[in-house]
Amino acid sequence: MTAMTGAEALLTQIRANGVDTIFGLPGGQLDYFFDAMFNAGDKLRVFCTRHEQGAAYMAFGYARSTGKPGVYTVVPGPGVLNSTAALCSAYATNAPVLCLTGQIPSEGIGKGIGYLHELPDQLATMRTLTKWADRAMTPEAAPELVNEAFRQMLGGRQRPVSLEMPMDIMAQSRDVAALPAAIVPAAPLLDDDSINAAAKMLAGAKRPLIIAGGGAIAAGADVERLARFLQAPVVAFRSGRGIVSDRSHLSQMFPAGNDLWKAADVIVGLGSRMEQQYLYWGIGPDMKVIRIDIDDAEFDRVKSPDVRIHADAAEAVPALIAALERIATPAASREEELMGVKARVRGEIQATVQPQFDYLDAIRRALPDDGLFVDEITQCGYASWYTLPVYAPRTLINCGYQGTLGYGYATALGVQAAHPDKAVVNIAGDGGFMFTANEMATAAQYNLPLVTVLFNNNKFQNVQRQQKEWFGGRLIASDLTNPDFVKFAESFGIRGERVHSPADLERAVKAALERRAPALIEVPTPDMASPWPFIIRPPVFEQGR
CATH class of the missing domain: 3.40.50.970 (Thiamin diphosphate (ThDP)-binding fold, Pyr/PP domains)
Structure with missing residues (x-):
């Protein structure tokens, strides 16, 4: 137990979770938190922005480019509302962003007195925009709530979260027990039957095609290993770009994917909503779809796949490769064909766009x-x-x-x-x-x-x-x-x-x-x-x- 203010308890636990950079804008309800950041010295990088949306977007960019939590801090009311467009972007792209905000004095919450920066129900508002939001009402509650924020943010489908603390609680000094870093919940256990069913389907495929989204980034080189074994082109729209380098014949531009879709017989969706394919390209009558996603709710949003693998792609893709290697041999190279597709489509784009x-x-x-x-x-x-x-x-x-x-x-x-x-x-x-x-x-x-x-x-x-x-x-x-x-x-x-x-x-x-x-x-x-x-x-x- 160590004597800490509420602000110090928040920051201590945030730093215990590996955070060394915070973006933010100071203001009355954050005075004690900014003082705590000052006292952290060179152990913490603080970037003070010129607008709350700037702070939130910078945290978003930090998270998108590293895969690590991006943290920003702003005052309540208009401050946090100014930042919400960035939270929407973080939610859309599954980016781990933590919004840490102050609050009006604790005795006034919910009473509509008209304190500076008061919202009717800020916590309810934030719960509509994030995966999880909560409020710390004592310094002692801060460590566990911070850890829960990190568990929610990083566990399963990653998305932004929000945590607030009233300004008077940030100022209170109490004996607080700091905790070790949060233990992120494990990914769903692999279902061997689903892996084997997918492998069997792919072993019989003649023109397989992989659609890669942001949920496949952690699978890294294994996605390319799978693509090489199958000689399956990999198509990505935005977030999945670069999972397979564009120097490879297996990586195909999005418009080329639309052309390849015509003859594809088995589709593997890796961490992708596949909204372009489902909503615009259409599913062929003889086409089979395998989907790997960490979010079980994703499978049935538009059309149910033939095989669903509820798992982290980083675990499922290597397991799928191993299952394939037991029952099939690598496909013949399609390099000449696919390089031709790439060159043709690139030429069409160059001539018109x-x-x-x-x-x-x-x-x-x-x-x-x-x-x-x-x-x-x-x-x-x-x-x-x-x-x-x-x-x-x-x-x-x-x-x-x-x-x-x-x-x-x-x-x-x-x-x-x-x-x-x-x-x-x-x-x-x-x-x-x-x-x-x-x-x-x-x-x-x-x-x-x-x-x-x-x-x-x-x-x-x-x-x-x-x-x-x-x-x-x-x-x-x-x-x-x-x-x-x-x-x-x-x-x-x-x-x-x-x-x-x-x-x-x-x-x-x-x-x-x-x-x-x-x-x-x-x-x-x-x-x-x-x-x-x-x-x-x-x-x-x-x-x-």
Whole structure:
């Protein structure tokens, strides 16, 4: 037992769970927690942001790029509400993010007195946005509640959680027993019958196809081992990119997956919602589906698979390989065929999705193989989901199905904070960038060497395209008035420059990465080609099961 304030008890237990970085914004209900972080000294890195959404997005970027918990702290009420778009993104992408928030004085909770930053029921609100949320009402309760937060966040299907403590409880000093780190619940036990049924089905497959999602990242090299044994192409849309390197013939771009779907007879879904396949491509009448997922609720959301394996892909994939090796021999190589598919589809994209293809190609050439790329909800961002070659998992960062416009810049700062020695490039559009452009102050303050490429056509082009195509060209609220972005960056002490071609962009990105300082590179562009024909593909089968 050690005498601690409530704030110290929270921080002590958070650090016991391996956290060494916290993003946040101070305020009255967090005074004692920030003092506790000060007293932790160099054992803790604290990044103070300029807006609560910036703090949350940075924690999100930290978690997405490392697989480790990203932690942020904000005041209650408007502070925590400002951060909730990032929580939605974390929920959509299964990112382990901990929101730690203060609260009004404990005696006032639920009484509607009108304390500063009071919400009618903050805890109930947070429970609708996270996997788990709770409140610590005594310093002594903090260690076990922190551990429960980590168990919930990291166990099973990972998702964000929230923990709050009233400001007066943070100030109270009590004898508190700190605990060892939380023990994360074990993954579901493998069912041998399901593994063997899947192996038997795959042993008889002639054209197997693997759909890989973010839930397969932990399976690492085993996914490629399975793909090589079967000579099964691996298709990923966003979160699964890089699980199999795009240098392999087995890794196929998303539009190519739509073509390969036509002849596929057995599908293996690895940690993927498979929403694109179920909702848009269709399930063929003779197609068999095997799904491996840690979330049992996922199997029957749209259509039930033929074989379900409720397990962590990191355990299930090696077991499936072992079962296959007992009853089958490796398939003949399809390298020539699949390299041909890859080249053909890439050529089609290059010919039509311009100038995005050439600009993304320039960035890829400038970015080291282990560099990290953070997209944005913009024309180049959409195209990057299927165009940008990705060589390792967790090196293409996106916000998943939430499509949270403006998330990219602050998220990329969190990625850079998590990987201080790696190259990180973020792309942005002129619309979305302005959502968190104030965080250039954070980049400058902490010298985060993020390189941002800002494509500027002075409009929300996706919105304007739809207004032209769907509403007879009745344009409203889609043209933008922007600052001089180069001067804007320079006002924060960040180097800004403007380039006008892919070749110049490649040179500028390389030079900026070598300088190891924050940089903004503006690329004025005309309207870009629609990236959507390569994402929204025509149905392969009109009727699912």
